Amino acid sequence: MALTRRQRARTFRGAQYTLLVVAIVVLALVADWGTIGRRLLNPEVAASLVPDVLVIGLKNTVVYTVLGFAFALGLGLVLALMKLSSVAPYRWLANLYVEFFRGIPALLVFIAFGFGVPLAFGTRFGIYTTVMLSLGLVGSAYIAETLRAGIQAVPKGQMEAARSLGMSSGRAMASIVIPQAFRIILPPLTNELILLTKDSSLIYLLGLSLGQYELTKFGREAMSSQANLTPIVVVGVCYLIITIPLGFLVRRLEARSAKAR
Amino acid sequence: MTAVTAAATPSRATGTVQAVVEIRDLRKSFGDNEVLSGIDLDVHRGEVVCVIGPSGSGKSTLLRCVNLLEQPTAGTVRVVDHEVTDPDCDIDRVRRKVGMVFQQFNLFPHLSVLRNCTIAQDKVLGRKGAEADRVARMHLERVGLEDKVDAFPAQLSGGQQQRVAIARALSMDPELMLFDEPTSALDPELVGDVLTVMRRLADDGMTMLVVTHEMAFAREAADRVVFMDAGAIVEEGAPEQVIGAPREARTREFLRRVLDPTHVEPGSAGR
Numbered sequence A: 001m002a003l004t005r006r007q008r009a010r011t012f013r014g015a016q017y018t019l020l021v022v023a024i025v026v027l028a029l030v031a032d033w034g035t036i037g038r039r040l041l042n043p044e045v046a047a048s049l050v051p052d053v054l055v056i057g058l059k060n061t062v063v064y065t066v067l068g069f070a071f072a073l074g075l076g077l078v079l080a081l082m083k084l085s086s087v088a089p090y091r092w093l094a095n096l097y098v099e100f101f102r103g104i105p106a107l108l109v110f111i112a113f114g115f116g117v118p119l120a121f122g123t124r125f126g127i128y129t130t131v132m133l134s135l136g137l138v139g140s141a142y143i144a145e146t147l148r149a150g151i152q153a154v155p156k157g158q159m160e161a162a163r164s165l166g167m168s169s170g171r172a173m174a175s176i177v178i179p180q181a182f183r184i185i186l187p188p189l190t191n192e193l194i195l196l197t198k199d200s201s202l203i204y205l206l207g208l209s210l211g212q213y214e215l216t217k218f219g220r221e222a223m224s225s226q227a228n229l230t231p232i233v234v235v236g237v238c239y240l241i242i243t244i245p246l247g248f249l250v251r252r253l254e255a256r257s258a259k260a261r
Numbered sequence B: 001m002t003a004v005t006a007a008a009t010p011s012r013a014t015g016t017v018q019a020v021v022e023i024r025d026l027r028k029s030f031g032d033n034e035v036l037s038g039i040d041l042d043v044h045r046g047e048v049v050c051v052i053g054p055s056g057s058g059k060s061t062l063l064r065c066v067n068l069l070e071q072p073t074a075g076t077v078r079v080v081d082h083e084v085t086d087p088d089c090d091i092d093r094v095r096r097k098v099g100m101v102f103q104q105f106n107l108f109p110h111l112s113v114l115r116n117c118t119i120a121q122d123k124v125l126g127r128k129g130a131e132a133d134r135v136a137r138m139h140l141e142r143v144g145l146e147d148k149v150d151a152f153p154a155q156l157s158g159g160q161q162q163r164v165a166i167a168r169a170l171s172m173d174p175e176l177m178l179f180d181e182p183t184s185a186l187d188p189e190l191v192g193d194v195l196t197v198m199r200r201l202a203d204d205g206m207t208m209l210v211v212t213h214e215m216a217f218a219r220e221a222a223d224r225v226v227f228m229d230a231g232a233i234v235e236e237g238a239p240e241q242v243i244g245a246p247r248e249a250r251t252r253e254f255l256r257r258v259l260d261p262t263h264v265e266p267g268s269a270g271r
């Protein structure tokens, strides 16, 4: 009974490996590999999706995400500055905005934009404008919080040094504080980009024509037209092609800023 | 305690003041805590005034009231012919002419040494490109760092960073330089280079208001030494007098602690 610590650790690790192997074997035996090969991982179906999945789906996902992110970044910066403003109503408005858009599902924002705006204003924006606005509104709420934290993380002495050289507070913000804030928040900002990439899948709600399909919509259409799940797998891989390098970048940036500290 | 010598010179009324800094009955409170309780002080053109005193006596606050990094509670402060305590004063215009050197350097870490010295010339004075570079290089040469123009602050030693900070301030052609314990954050072996630069600056006729714990520097570079305690000026005069033969008991007590070799000076303590 009296096992040493090392013995106990070895036994425990052995049990974990055993469990893993058993689980894999059971899954392999239980799964219907014939059907999986035909319906889920069918190489012919996968091949039929190329190049459209790349030149339409992947391209549009990237374009929509970049548009939304750019708008979110601009609006997020305005909101962050409002949160830090000495004018109280600006702070209230910014807080209200952030709480609102962080508190409701992104899906609702897209529905509101896809159907509410045409109802309310009698016109439809172009697809790119609609995507940029709806993705941007959601993203900006999160980015505003990140940016505010980044601006406050810049040492107070930086603002003082800039002011003591005769810069106005706006100038000091733009030339000295905000560039440093962006360096600090590059990792969390890249995380926001990853989240936005996935949120862009909600755009299907807006009703897209074939050339406007992004990855998820593309995958779902192909799935139903070919009565096969393989397109979903292919589309999933396409998302990973975008998000895994970004995640890798985040870790690199985090390691770098940890070293600089 | 001491009557301020230049306070009532007639030239003041005519507007041809030689005083670059004129402080009258300056008060500053943080909440209930009165940190400056009625300071009168003048700094004349070309003069080097060193402010000494125990920790917490309000030296930094006094300096920061001169360029309005701290808003005075009462009193008037005139700097290069502008009354900075006047709410209508355009403080950014005054600050251009007043260089400030901080204890913690506060270099801009995301900019190269050269850009640190040109960005304010560019954004504030509208002095661009080659001309701003020329001015910056001239001052970097003056502080002995002409070979570091392309380095970033993090690549420099503390002493080098502080000299860049001095060059950065000088690049704006200031009429007055404020130093807040510029050597207190430095390893002892790096203090000398910075003091040498400051001494040369004084010799070149720069008007300087220096908060320092370096008694040797105050003794040889200052035209006047001001001893502060508990938010008031206790004693001021020539360095030989204030440091060499202090009149006030509080000054003697402070100097005994600071000059005692067994006493560890605040700020210069090794780790």
Ligand SMILES: Nc1ncnc2c1ncn2[C@@H]1O[C@H](COP(=O)(O)OP(=O)(O)OP(=O)(O)O)[C@@H](O)[C@H]1O
Binding pocket: B030, B035, B053, B054, B055, B056, B057, B058, B059, B060, B061, B062
């Ligand atoms: N922003 C602030 N808010 C509240 N209190 C402050 C602030 N700045 C300074 N004080 C207080 O004012 C007093 C004087 O501070 P000050 O920094 O001017 O002293 P000092 O003479 O420069 O001291 P040291 O030699 O330690 O730098 C201290 O008691 C300090 O706690």
Ligand SMILES: [Mg+2]
Binding pocket: B059, B060, B061, B180, B181
């Ligand atoms: Mg101080």
